[in-house]
Amino acid sequence: MSQEEREHEDNLERENEETEAQENSGESTEEASEENELETLKAALAASEDRYHRVHADFENIKKRLEKEKYQALEYSNEKFAKDLIPVIDALEGAIKAKDADAEPASLLEKVSEGVELTMKQFLSVLEKHGVTPVCEDEPFDPNIHNAVQQVESPDHESGEIVSTFQKGYKYKERTLRDAMVVIAN
Numbered sequence: 104m105s106q107e108e109r110e111h112e113d114n115l116e117r118e119n120e121e122t123e124a125q126e127n128s129g130e131s132t133e134e135a136s137e138e139n140e141l142e143t144l145k146a147a148l149a150a151s152e153d154r155y156h157r158v159h160a161d162f163e164n165i166k167k168r169l170e171k172e173k174y175q176a177l178e179y180s181n182e183k184f185a186k187d188l189i190p191v192i193d194a195l196e197g198a199i200k201a202k203d204a205d206a207e208p209a210s211l212l213e214k215v216s217e218g219v220e221l222t223m224k225q226f227l228s229v230l231e232k233h234g235v236t237p238v239c240e241d242e243p244f245d246p247n248i249h250n251a252v253q254q255v256e257s258p259d260h261e262s263g264e265i266v267s268t269f270q271k272g273y274k275y276k277e278r279t280l281r282d283a284m285v286v287i288a289n
Contacts, residue, residue: 238272260288
């Protein structure tokens, strides 16, 4: 092989090496770019997971707080009703203290009777304020709110009409708390 041929082969080899080096440097640039992109995606994923865990923890805390508030609301739901009954208790205590008063028995009995009537009105007013109402005695007989405990002959009433009431019934809004015990005509 001649000198020229060897030089030509050496030049070809160098060119091949340079081409390979250039290709390798391109690959390493691509690899570096892909690694940077991968690192960016990993960081974004970690940030998203962190946000998810924080939002989930916040949701769980809110859920626990609402459950606690719900149980407290149920536990103290009758607080307003109880506060409204305190004046009725005060009136009854006043009636009990009246027995110690130095007054004539007839006068004392009249005052206590009047006080009990006023206390009863006050008590019914509190119940009504909270949705508890007595079943009307002049309503037609309804087996959903009346309990017929006796039937009697009555020329003044038609068959099935209420003649008298043994015990008042009460409703809470639309629900029956206690049936009225009534006597109906035959």
